[in-house]
Amino acid sequence: MLSPEDLMAELKNKQLPTFGTNQERRDRLRKFHGIDPLPRDQSYDLGYGQDNQMFNGKQPLQQQQQFPNIQPVQQQKAQEYQSEKQNNVGQPPIQRKLSVLENIQKMQQQREDRRVKIEEQRANKKQRELQNEAAGIKVDADFDLMIEKSRLSQKDANPHTSTVNMKISVCVRKRPIFAKESQSGEIDAVSAANPLIRVHEPKFRVDGITKFVENHNFTFDNTFSDLESNDQLYRAAIQPTIHFPFNRGIVTCFAYGQTGSGKTFTMKGSNEAAIRDIYALAKTQYADKQPKFYISFFEIYGGKLFDLLNGRAKLAVLEDKNQKIQIQGLEEKLVDSETDMISMIEFAHSERTTHATASNDTSSRSHAICQIQVKEGNGKLMGKLFLVDLAGSERAADCQSNNRQRRLEGAEINKSLLALKECIRSLDMRKHNQDVHIPFRASKLTMVLRDSFMMNAEKTRIIMIACISPGSSSADHTINTLRYASRLKENPGQGGLELAHNPLQQNHQQHVPQPISQPPAPIRYQPPPQQQQQQQQQINQRPQSSIIHQDKPDSQIGGLRARGIGGGGGLANVGRMIMESGSKQNLTSVEEQKQPPIRKQWGDPQSQQQQQQQRRPPIPVPQSNSNIRQQLPHNIGQNNNKYRNEVDAIENAKLDNIKVREHDELDDDSDGSEIGGDREDEDDKLKAQQRLKSKAQQDWNYLKQTLGGNKNNGGWKNQQLPTQEELEDGMNNEDILDLHEKVDNILEKEEELISQHMHLIKENAQLLTKEGELISYVQENDEYEVEEYVEKMSMIVERKLDIYKLLNNKLQEFKKYLREEEEVHNMTVNKGGFAQKR
Ligand SMILES: Nc1ncnc2c1ncn2[C@@H]1O[C@H](COP(=O)(O)OP(=O)(O)OP(=O)(O)O)[C@@H](O)[C@H]1O
Ligand SMILES: [Mg+2]
CATH class of the missing domain: 3.40.850.10 (Kinesin motor domain)
Known part of the structure; x- marks a missing residue:
C-alpha cells in the first residue's frame, strides 16, 4: 500500500497529474496501468493496495480496525475483481474502451426501444379508449x-x-x-x-x-x-x-x-x-x-x-x-x-x-x-x-x-x-x-x-x-x-x-348432422280468447307464494313460507281439509274466505268449473299410522279411542290418495331386479318411503365419505383419488356437509310440522262442530243434563289442550333444529369455511 507521499511520487514519476484527492490519484494510477477505477464504495472499502498486485497487497491496519465487520465482503469483492482483472489481461486498452462504448450504445438503443414501445402502448391505449368511448364502453383499456x-x-x-x-x-x-x-x-x-x-x-x-x-x-x-x-x-x-x-x-x-x-x-x-x-x-x-x-x-x-x-x-x-x-x-x-x-x-x-x-x-x-x-x-x-x-x-x-x-x-x-x-x-x-x-x-x-x-x-x-x-x-x-x-x-x-x-x-354420421327438421318460423301458442281469460283469472287468484317467491328478511318460519317451502299446497290444502271434514253449517264463513285458489294449469280447453272438478286432490305426505299413533298422548282414555279412530281414518284417507302409477320400463342395469308394473298395496307404499329414506341416508353417507373422508376411513373408495385442488375445495369441507345434514333435517321436520298443523286444524274444526252441536242442544232443551254437558265439554277441551300441546312440542323441537343449524353455520363462517370453489 502506497502512502500518500509515495503515491504523489509515483504519479510524478509517471508524469501524471497530481491534483485531486488521494482516491482520485490512486484511480489515475490504476487507469494508467490499464485497471478500471473501483466504484466509490468499493474503493473506499478495499483501498488501493489490496487489489493491485503492483502494491503490497496488504490492507492497512487502520482500515482493518476501522471496518472489522466488512472484512469478508472486502475479501469476496477483491477476489471478484482479481478474477475479472485476470480475464482482461492481454487485451489492449483500446479494445476494452471500444467494448465499453459498444455497451453504452447498446444500452442507449435498448432505452430508445423501450421508449418507443411505451409511446406505442400509450398511443394504442389512447386509441382504444377513444374507440371504447365512441362505443359507450367503459372498460380498463390496459386489461382490454x-x-x-x-x-x-x-x-x-x-x-x-x-x-x-x-x-x-x-x-x-x-x-x-x-x-x-x-x-x-x-x-x-x-x-x-x-x-x-x-x-x-x-x-x-x-x-x-x-x-x-x-x-x-x-x-x-x-x-x-x-x-x-x-x-x-x-x-x-x-x-x-x-x-x-x-x-x-x-x-x-x-x-x-x-x-x-x-x-x-x-x-x-x-x-x-x-x-x-x-x-x-x-x-x-x-x-x-x-x-x-x-x-x-x-x-x-x-x-x-x-x-x-x-x-x-x-x-x-x-x-x-x-x-x-x-x-x-x-x-x-x-x-x-x-x-x-x-x-x-x-x-x-x-x-x-x-x-x-x-x-x-x-x-x-x-x-x-x-x-x-x-x-x-x-x-x-x-x-x-x-x-x-x-x-x-x-x-x-x-x-x-x-x-x-x-x-x-x-x-x-x-x-x-x-x-x-x-x-x-x-x-x-x-x-x-x-x-x-x-x-x-x-x-x-x-x-x-x-x-x-x-x-x-x-x-x-x-x-x-x-x-x-x-x-x-x-x-x-x-x-x-x-x-x-x-x-x-x-x-x-x-x-x-x-x-x-x-x-x-x-x-349417424360421425360429424355433426344436418337438421332433421327445418326450423319453422317461430311458433308461439296462443290459447283461444276464452282460455286466455281463464288463465289470467287463474293467475290473479293464485297464491303469492306460487308466483314469485320474494326475497324476505330472515324470518325463520315466515321466511320458509314466503319462499314456498311447505308447498304449493300449504294453506290451500288446509282450507280444503277444513271444508272436507268440518261441518258445512259451521264453516260457511271459513269456506268463503278460504276457498282454495284455483291453480294455474296449462291451457286446458275446459271451463273453470270443469278445471276445479278435475283438480287432483292434494298430495299428502304419507306418514305411517304408527307414527301418528305414537304422537297421541298416552293419557287419552278409552273415551278418546274414537279420536284415535278418526286419526286412523284420516291417515287411511291419505293413503287412498297415493296412487303409485304403473311404470313403463326400459332395460335397466340396476340391482338385477325384475321391473314390475304391479300396483303395490298400501303397506308396500309406506315401506317404499321408509326404504327410500334410509337408502338416501346411506347414499349421502357414501358421498360424505367419498368427499370428506380419506383413504384410511374409506374415503375415495372406488373413485379417482382427489386432486390437490379438490382437497382444498370448499365442496369437500366437512362443515358444509354437516350443514347440509342440518338443513335436510329442517326441511324434513318442517314437513312434519306443517302436516301436524294441518291435522290439528282439521281436528279442531271437528271439535268445533261438536261444540256447536252441544251448545245448540243445551240452548234448545230446557231440561238438559248439566253433568252430561260438563262431561262432554271437558272432553272437547281436554282434547283441544292435548292437540295444542302436541303441536307446541313439535314447534319447540323445530326451533331446536333451527338453533342447531344456526350454530353450525356460525361455526363454519367463523372457521373461514365455505370456500366457493366447486
Ligand atoms: N347465447 C346467448 N345469446 C344471447 N343472449 C343470451 C345468451 N345466453 C343468455 N342470454 C341472455 O342472457 C340473459 C340471462 O340468461 P338466462 O336467463 O338464460 O340465464 P340463466 O343462466 O338461466 O340464469 P339463472 O340461473 O339466474 O336463471 C337473458 O336475457 C338471455 O336472453
Ligand atoms: Mg334460468
Whole structure:
C-alpha cells in the first residue's frame, strides 16, 4: 500500500497529474496501468493496495480496525475483481474502451426501444379508449388490450365433434357480453375456439399497481363461442342423440352455470329444436310405431318437487319395491303437436320460482326438469328425453348467507349439484369398474334422474352444457364452472369414441348432422280468447307464494313460507281439509274466505268449473299410522279411542290418495331386479318411503365419505383419488356437509310440522262442530243434563289442550333444529369455511 507521499511520487514519476484527492490519484494510477477505477464504495472499502498486485497487497491496519465487520465482503469483492482483472489481461486498452462504448450504445438503443414501445402502448391505449368511448364502453383499456393479445382465435377452432358415441359429453357455451355490461366496465374475458376455452383473468401484482392477465385454459368435448347460435349448439351436442328416445334409450341434457350465464336461454332453444326433431322423426323414420309424446315438467325447489304443468301441485318421490323411483302425482300430458309442446314448455318456465338478481331479472332458483316420454301407439315406452335447467351454481355459495332462507336454498342446491357431479363421475368410472356405486339417492335431483344413471350404458347419453358469462368480474365463477365441468369425466375434450359398440351408430354420421327438421318460423301458442281469460283469472287468484317467491328478511318460519317451502299446497290444502271434514253449517264463513285458489294449469280447453272438478286432490305426505299413533298422548282414555279412530281414518284417507302409477320400463342395469308394473298395496307404499329414506341416508353417507373422508376411513373408495385442488375445495369441507345434514333435517321436520298443523286444524274444526252441536242442544232443551254437558265439554277441551300441546312440542323441537343449524353455520363462517370453489 502506497502512502500518500509515495503515491504523489509515483504519479510524478509517471508524469501524471497530481491534483485531486488521494482516491482520485490512486484511480489515475490504476487507469494508467490499464485497471478500471473501483466504484466509490468499493474503493473506499478495499483501498488501493489490496487489489493491485503492483502494491503490497496488504490492507492497512487502520482500515482493518476501522471496518472489522466488512472484512469478508472486502475479501469476496477483491477476489471478484482479481478474477475479472485476470480475464482482461492481454487485451489492449483500446479494445476494452471500444467494448465499453459498444455497451453504452447498446444500452442507449435498448432505452430508445423501450421508449418507443411505451409511446406505442400509450398511443394504442389512447386509441382504444377513444374507440371504447365512441362505443359507450367503459372498460380498463390496459386489461382490454392485454386480453385481446391472448385471445384464442376463431380461426383455430376445430369442427364440432358429434356426441353420438359419447356416453357423457361435456361442452361449454360462452354467452355474448351485453352492452350494459361493457358500459359498466366489464371486459369480455373469455375466448373459445373449439375444443378449447380460455379465461383471461385480469389481476394486479402484489404491488397493487402492475396489471397482468392470467390465462386459464380448459379443453372439453365441444366448446361454443358467443358467435354460435342455439341451433348450432343443438346440432352438435344434442341432435346426434335424438334417436335414442325412439330406441329404448334415455338422453339427459343439463345446463349448468352461474346466474345469468344463459342456462335457460340455451335450454329453451334446445328444447324447441329437439321438439321439432322428435315430431319430424315420428312422422318419418319411426312412423310405423306411431309414436306419441307425453310431457311432464316439474321443479325441485328447496328439496321439494312442484308440478309446473299442474298449478305447482306438490309431488312426492317414492321408491317402489323394484327400486324404481316414482314421482307420485306427476301429470304426464299427451301432446299432439310440436306447437302445443313448445307452448307448454313456455308455460312451465313461467311457473318456475324466480327471483330478480343483479344479472338476471328472472333468475331461476330451482332445478327445472322437463321429461318427454316417447311411447308407441300401443302405449309401450320407447324412451325418454330429460332436459334439465339447473339452478344457478353460485347459489350454492348462498349457504354462507346470513339469511336463513337463502342458506337453506343454497345448501339444497349445493348438495344436489354435488350429488350430480358424483353420480356422473361414478358413471364415468364404471367404464373401468362396473361395481362403482352411483349414489343417486343422495339428492332429490339425482333421485328423480335415476334412470339416466342406472340404465344400460349403450342406451343412455348424458350431455352437460356448462354455460359461462364472459364478464371479467365473473372470472372466478367462470373458472369454478369450468372446473366442475372438467371433473365430470376423465379427460374431457378427448372426445371420440367411448363405446366399443353403438347400436345406433348406423343412423349417424360421425360429424355433426344436418337438421332433421327445418326450423319453422317461430311458433308461439296462443290459447283461444276464452282460455286466455281463464288463465289470467287463474293467475290473479293464485297464491303469492306460487308466483314469485320474494326475497324476505330472515324470518325463520315466515321466511320458509314466503319462499314456498311447505308447498304449493300449504294453506290451500288446509282450507280444503277444513271444508272436507268440518261441518258445512259451521264453516260457511271459513269456506268463503278460504276457498282454495284455483291453480294455474296449462291451457286446458275446459271451463273453470270443469278445471276445479278435475283438480287432483292434494298430495299428502304419507306418514305411517304408527307414527301418528305414537304422537297421541298416552293419557287419552278409552273415551278418546274414537279420536284415535278418526286419526286412523284420516291417515287411511291419505293413503287412498297415493296412487303409485304403473311404470313403463326400459332395460335397466340396476340391482338385477325384475321391473314390475304391479300396483303395490298400501303397506308396500309406506315401506317404499321408509326404504327410500334410509337408502338416501346411506347414499349421502357414501358421498360424505367419498368427499370428506380419506383413504384410511374409506374415503375415495372406488373413485379417482382427489386432486390437490379438490382437497382444498370448499365442496369437500366437512362443515358444509354437516350443514347440509342440518338443513335436510329442517326441511324434513318442517314437513312434519306443517302436516301436524294441518291435522290439528282439521281436528279442531271437528271439535268445533261438536261444540256447536252441544251448545245448540243445551240452548234448545230446557231440561238438559248439566253433568252430561260438563262431561262432554271437558272432553272437547281436554282434547283441544292435548292437540295444542302436541303441536307446541313439535314447534319447540323445530326451533331446536333451527338453533342447531344456526350454530353450525356460525361455526363454519367463523372457521373461514365455505370456500366457493366447486
Ligand atoms: N347465447 C346467448 N345469446 C344471447 N343472449 C343470451 C345468451 N345466453 C343468455 N342470454 C341472455 O342472457 C340473459 C340471462 O340468461 P338466462 O336467463 O338464460 O340465464 P340463466 O343462466 O338461466 O340464469 P339463472 O340461473 O339466474 O336463471 C337473458 O336475457 C338471455 O336472453
Ligand atoms: Mg334460468
